Amino acid sequence: MTTPKYTDISLSELERLRLEPHTAIVDVRDEWEFDEFNIGGLNIPLPDIRARKNELLPYETLIAICTNGVRSRIAAKDFLRQPELQNKTIYHLHGGIIEDIG
Helix, strand or coil, X not given: CCCCCCEEECHHHHHHHCCCCCEEEEECCCHHHHHHCCCCCEECCHHHCCCCHHHHCCCCEEEEECCCXXXXXXXXXXXXXXXXXXXXXXXXXXXXXXXXXX
């Protein structure tokens, strides 16, 4: 039995992937962080992922993002623990949305 895995991607790869059909960017930061600055997508804070996983079912590809990549890595791993999401293609934005800033 193989363990499902996620793939780390860069910000430039995210920009390409977000154009693919049935793809959702899942920003797992808190609502106030999302309101302050975001690059689009669904805002589902990390603590709410399991309670709101039904919102992710229509998508084939999920891209977890956060500020610096820490919370989104946890979210990507959690997606793979959910039987309903294990058949999805899961990406994690390595370095987060601030990857290219600075």
